[in-house]
Amino acid sequence: MTTVSSTSSSTAASTGSSSLIASGSGTGIDYSALVEASVQKRLSRADRIDTTITANEARIAAYEDMQSLLLAVNTSLDGLRNRSVSTGAGSNLFEERTAYLSGGGSTAAGDVLSVTAADGAETGTYSIVVEQLATRHKIGATTTASQSAALGQSGSLTLGVAGGTAVSVDVEAGDSLTDIRDAINARKSTSGVTASIVKVTDSQYQLILTANDTGKAITLDDGGSGVLNGLGLTDADGGYTNELVAAQNAVVTVDGVRVERSSNTIADAVDGLTFDLYAALPGQTIGVEIGTDLSSIKSAITGFVDAYNAFRAFAQSHQTVGSSGTAGSDATLFADSLLRQVTKTVYDALNAKVTTDDGDTLSLASLGITFASDNTLKVDETALNAALTGDIDAVRTLLGLEMTSSSTDLKLLRYDRSLGRTDFTLDITVAEDGTLSGASVDGDSSLFRVSGNRIIGNDGTAFAGLVLVYTGESGSVDVGFSQGLADRLYTTLNGIAATDSGDIARIVSQLDADNTDMTRRSDDIKTKAEDYRTRLTAYYARLEAKAEAANLLLQQLKYKESSDD
Template sequence: MASVSSSTSSLLTSAYSSSTTATTTSSSTSSSDSTSSSSSTSSTTDTDDIDWDALIESAVQAKLTRADTIDVKITDNETKIAAYQTLQSLLTDISTAAQALRAPSGVLDSQDDAFLNRAAYLTANGDVDASASVSVSVESGTEEGTYDLQILQLAKAHKVAGSSMSSSSEDLGLSGTMSLGVEGGESVEVTIDEDMTLAEIAEAINATSDESGVSATILKVSSDAYRLVLSSVETGQTITATDGSGGVLASLGVVDEEGAFTDELQAGQDAILVLDGVQVTRSSNDVDDLIDGMTFRLYQTTPEGTSIAVEVGADVSEVKSAVQALVDAYNAFREYAVTQQTLTSSGTASEDSVLFGDGTLRSATLAVYDALNQTIDDTAMSLLGLTFDENNYLELDETALDEALLSNLDEVEALLSFQMDASSSNVMLLARGTSAPADFTLDIATDADGAIVSASVNGDSSLFTVSGTRIIGAEGTAYEGFTFVFTGDDDQSIDISFSTGIAELLYNATEDLADTTDGTLQTLIDNLESTNDSLQSKSDTIRSAAETYRTNLTNRYAEYQAAISEAESTQDYLTALLDQWNSS
């Protein structure tokens, strides 16, 4: 029988002994008659009674216990990663909402600034329907102001028509060419075949309208009367049309024998408007080059003696929406934070409280709450109609917010946003850090050409580096992260002060935590994911070794079964010989 290794002998012995019975042999010998008899009764082992698979599985599972423990740790880490990612997302929502209200610096971020959103407010002066006469769109950051507008004439496209035709779908039998264009442009030749219908002639004209500036339509006057209508694509332009070979335009009744239009439906004309007493003309009713950042869309003329006041101001509806977004983002975060602190009836953390007692969640909650409770120049968030309820959720009084936006917009902006006050308009803020330095005087020295030589505070020029017109705060100083643009050309000493509003504080508190590149939460997430990668590798190694062990054990037990079967066969053979010998 094959030798049994120490690692499996106990299992085999147990299985074997549990499925066999002792062999009893009795012998009696009579000396008087020299007769001996031997009877052997054997209840032999049946290897089929041994649950080899169960033995193997038990041994393998013993090896896998450590891997199972590791997998539980991986699952716990994955649950925590998901919780951190949810927290990260909620804080990002607060950061995004705060971004719109903190007056972000720099050209790229200015589009996010709700206080730079502009709207045009129209007021009728006299008996005129302002909104039916004009609409005005205003780009973000456009200078505020009020303008007086009169619309004396709308721009129109030139339209001419041909004579009546009985059908638009029957071949006209016309053949030849025509040249179409607009004054000041290039004419395009259109070829007409005799098998073309009126509709197909219009289609041929439209195929070249991008080049010619002339389009064609078919006007159905009645069931048996159709007219070709030519229009200038752009308003304020005049169509030019010349018959070529075949006299197609004349046959269609568009021009007479002298080449003049037979039926001018509408003359092309420019728009004429008066803005603050200055009369201007434009070829289009969409006027976007009159004032930077403003587009006027003219719909109808204003009656004589009337005008429309166009006031460009802050779009307070956008600010209100941004405040509501901030309230919603905070309350969603607050709800999640409360969920993470839920206890069971026995006083232990509930199953959903994955971040129970987590230091990062606690820090985030305190930072957000502290920012909202800040008082800026004796003004608090109550100015906006914001209060905390008994569970520290934010409640918004829209009536109070509307009143503040309409009557105290500057105060609202000062409460929420980051602001810089400089004694000279020659310095502008391009970028800023997360904390504002104390009031200071920036001394700027220039050379004979007006280029910046140095920038210093209290004589210390190491606080800044100069790059062209930019003055950049040095790393490790109170001015780190701040970049100023200087537009002057001579030496100046400029007094600068900053104020930090609630939205700025919220942004700084949440952005540092939620940044998906190197924020606090992302670092925690990355560390847990790295830990899980290592744990998964260990678990995979253990499971791979266990499967190898399973294979080896299966093969070994197969050898044991073969050896047992061989031993039993030999035993049966010897018993049969003994019985035969005793019976002879």
């Protein structure tokens, strides 16, 4: 009997393999294709979810771009709202002041003095003459041949400045000029006197004492020890040996009124104004005009136009329709309801009109700002300049928030939200001791609470965020608010674009949450699909192994039959 030895053929269809290639001795079926088709059918659900996630990520990026652009618009508007920090703004450009200088003859006015005006300072003009500058008292000792050799002086000297705290400095016989300088400077923050050494020639050194502050004379005393005379700071009569610069106060005349101060910075002559004196110019008048800082307002207005146009370009890019009539590839927010709402809101706000107390109607056109054919804004600089220099109060009314009151005793302290009600009559009750006891509108006392002399709008009412100060007696006060274009647009956009609480932030937060949930679902589908791949691969591997074994058995039977024959 002939023995037939058989060698099994290898196959990739082993349990757990990632691909299956059937051998010629098996079924001949492409199991890998079968496995991949079955797995991809399951993965298609994850693919659809991933496509949605990618689309959401694109929308999030577009929303964040829109949010940044709207916040840039609001940044440009903030100072134009005529609100102070307490009423909800970062700055108020209408309250910022600048000084315009003129005169001085052949000397530039700015070389004589500068004037800084505080926010809210009274506008007006002043005539300034700088008669003399304040100077630091400076005295010198007699010269010595060396700054490091012992001077042979001993004793104690006391030095300071008029009105200050004097200090005592001990001098020993072995001390040099440098030692004495260093000993004086060790106490200069207390004494108000600084010592220095000037090299006059190669063989002459001089000790110089200088008052730290202008307008203050140096005081010296040695208690009769003779140290001051020995150093050459004072003469035999106790007078200064070398008074290099006399101490003197600054003297200016403001509208003919003589003002004398010890410093060249004068901040208490006129409320809200600080004068810095640089040079004395007796007999020459410097004109000072304090006015609204029109340059800053103009920059803010043109900055707003630029910020709006940037947003407008963004909006247009997301409303683009291709030749086929469908949205462009970059129009991520095409037909987006929020973008449509924002675009309309901004457009309506910019087309609004404001009526003044005189009945005049103001609009952006009053500032020389109009819409171009593509709905971007353009500025007529000549018209803008004329509006700013011609009637800054009208510009304030057009753009900002203003409160009117029938009583001068009622003042606005804070209003950090959008207007809930623009006109109302406030009925105020004051107790016999002069303290506020209540405030109401239309008989409703729940709208406000009082604290000291403050009337505070309660949360949840139309007056939330409003804080008034009242110093009068019981009575009724008519109150009115006018909300200009800048303030109205700012408060509207803030509700949409505020980083933490705006509409965009809420939508982005929801999309992020949706993506997190969908990512979890997609990952779960992918994990299960891979598990299924492993199981199906093992199943087909077993089938192929059985088919190979059966085929081998069949070949053996056929061989045996042929052998038997």
